[in-house]
Amino acid sequence: MPRIVLFLDLDYFFAQIEEVENPELRGKPLCVCVFSGRTSDSGVVSSANYVARRFGVKAGMPIKAAKKLLPEEAVILPVRLEHYANISRQIMDNLKKFNTPLRVESVDEAVMDVTQAVGSDYAKAEEFAKEVKEMIRANFGLTCSVGIGPNRVVAKMAADYSKPDGLTVVKPENLEEFLSDLPVKNLPGIGAKTESILAEHQIKTVGDLSRQSLEKLEELFGPKKAQYLYLASRGIYDEVIEERPPPKQLSKIVTLKRNTREVEEVMETLAAAASQAYTRLASAKFFASKIGLIAITTRLETITRQADIRFGASLDEVLRTLRILLTKLLETDEKMMLRRVGVRFTGLKPVSGQTSLNIFSEG
Ligand code: DCP
Ligand code: CA
Ligand code: CA
Numbered sequence: 001m002p003r004i005v006l007f008l009d010l011d012y013f014f015a016q017i018e019e020v021e022n023p024e025l026r027g028k029p030l031c032v033c034v035f036s037g038r039t040s041d042s043g044v045v046s047s048a049n050y051v052a053r054r055f056g057v058k059a060g061m062p063i064k065a066a067k068k069l070l071p072e073e074a075v076i077l078p079v080r081l082e083h084y085a086n087i088s089r090q091i092m093d094n095l096k097k098f099n100t101p102l103r104v105e106s107v108d109e110a111v112m113d114v115t116q117a118v119g120s121d122y123a124k125a126e127e128f129a130k131e132v133k134e135m136i137r138a139n140f141g142l143t144c145s146v147g148i149g150p151n152r153v154v155a156k157m158a159a160d161y162s163k164p165d166g167l168t169v170v171k172p173e174n175l176e177e178f179l180s181d182l183p184v185k186n187l188p189g190i191g192a193k194t195e196s197i198l199a200e201h202q203i204k205t206v207g208d209l210s211r212q213s214l215e216k217l218e219e220l221f222g223p224k225k226a227q228y229l230y231l232a233s234r235g236i237y238d239e240v241i242e243e244r245p246p247p248k249q250l251s252k253i254v255t256l257k258r259n260t261r262e263v264e265e266v267m268e269t270l271a272a273a274a275s276q277a278y279t280r281l282a283s284a285k286f287f288a289s290k291i292g293l294i295a296i297t298t299r300l301e302t303i304t305r306q307a308d309i310r311f312g313a314s315l316d317e318v319l320r321t322l323r324i325l326l327t328k329l330l331e332t333d334e335k336m337m338l339r340r341v342g343v344r345f346t347g348l349k350p351v352s353g354q355t356s357l358n359i360f361s362e363g
Contacts, residue, residue: 001120002172005241006100006112006129007147007155010091010136011164013108014047014084018077020141029055029074033063036271036319037264041067044272046079050164062268081275081315085282087140092283094135098128101241107283111152113241122148122171129167150175151238156188175235180207187232194221209233246350247284251294252277253342259298261330261337263323270326271319274343278315281345287311289347291318293325296340304344305329311349318343 010016014032019025029052035043041063048057048066055069063076088107095102101113118124129146136142145166147158154175158168161178170178185195187206197220203209210233217226231237252273260266270293281288292306305325309318322343330336 001115003113003150003238004115004118004120004122004125005149005152005155006114006125006132007149007152007159008095008110008112008132008144009146009156009159009163010108010142010144012047012049013088013142014079015049015052016047016142017084017087019049025075027051029057029070031057031063031066031070031074031076032079033066033076034079034271034275035063036268037323039264042264042268044268046272046275060272079275079315081279082282085279088283089285091136091140091142094139095132098132101243103241103243104284107279111155111241114148122169126167126169129169133165133167150235152241153188153232153237153239154178154235157182157186160186170235172235176207179210179233179235180205182206184209187229189225189228189232194225197221206233247286247348249344249346249348250277250281250286250288251292251342251344253294253296253340255340256338259337259339263327263330266326266338266341267319267323270322270341270343273341274318274322275315277343277345278318281348285351286348287313287351288345289349290345291321292344292346293322293329294340294342294344295326295329295338296342298337298339300339303329306346 015030018030018032030049031045031052032047033043034046043063045057045059045061045063045066047059052070052074057066057069085107092104092110095110100117103111105111114125114128118128125148129148133144133146136144143165145159145163147155147168149155149158149170150172154170158170161168182205184190184198184203184206209229214226214230217229228237254269254273256266256269289308289311290306291309292304295303307321307325309321
């Protein structure tokens with residue numbers, strides 16, 4: 001039976017949860033932010049509602065920059081990651097009840113292989129998607145965007161296609177029509193770097209990409225990525241959807257906006273990375289017993305520093321520990337300049353066995 005895949009992405013996830021719990025926020029620009037340090041507005045935007053986005057605010061933007069764009073009535077809230085992770089888990093547990101192969105992709109994304117459930121029938125797959133959307137709306141008050149397609153890559157692009165509260169179905173016979181005019185950056189796996197290499201070769205749309213030979217893509221990107229781009233741009237990159245084995249470690253490394261050795265500046269970027277890794281861990285129902293700071297210097301040395309953390313440590317505790325590790329590291333060499341930083345959680349253990357939902361106690 002030809003595969004049919006459903007991809008679900010919750011709309012402006014963190015910000016929408018805040019709206020659901022405080023309906024008076026609806027209609028106002030709203031940003032949920034990771035506050036990284038001492039000054040009252042250092043940190044970055046983690047999730048912005050669609051009202052805030054109309055002013056140009058985006059996830060990842062410094063809070064200061066967002067405030068400049070937003071009017072007086074805008075609301076800026078601190079993230080409550082353990083709470084969002086809890087809701088994420090409940091949603092994913094509800095999705096499991098549909099009894100299809102399912103993979104949780106992130107705190108707000110899941111992919112389901114609905115082939116068997118719908119007998120490989122696209123009309124039935126659309127009905128299935130409506131049921132999933134209705135379940136999430138009825139139980140959690142949240143909207144989501146869903147894409148249906150012949151594989152995960154197409155389904156994900158279909159979910160992104162009409163946000164928020166979208167439902168887009170891409171049948172195999174409509175693949176070319178759907179893909180050809182989309183910008184290459186909409187293809188999962190194409191970041192800013194790949195996009196700019198493609199632009200140098202006048203490859204702007206997924207259609208342009210699909211007209212390249214495998215040999216040419218191999219020259220530009222090497223065999224593995226070339227093969228992905230070759231198949232994905234034609235909408236035929238196929239993947240089996242199955243649950244992932246539990247992680248042994250979880251890390252996230254990011255590039256600083258500029259090379260620096262200023263603790264506050266580094267912390268701004270590091271806090272955002274740590275919060276993303278922390279949320280993934282929490283939504284997978286895991287705790288770490290150790291946290292590592294990863295620092296990549298301008299001389300491209302990779303240095304790591306590690307500390308024990310309390311089982312169930314809050315994000316604030318994690319950030320405090322990272323700040324200490326970072327400060328100590330920079331004291332060891334007054335010439336050290338950092339280019340990239342990251343965090344690594346290790347000693348992972350499942351939370352199961354705990355009964356209280358409020359296991360992420362504030363430190
Ligand atoms: N997130 C974050 N920092 C980022 C990007 C995302 O902390 N730079 C978090 C907050 C988001 C969640 O991950 O709510 C999901 O990320 P998405 O990119 O899916 O963004 P949203 O769900 O906020 O918006 P959209 O409606 O575009 O899906
Ligand atoms: Ca997402
Ligand atoms: Ca989302």
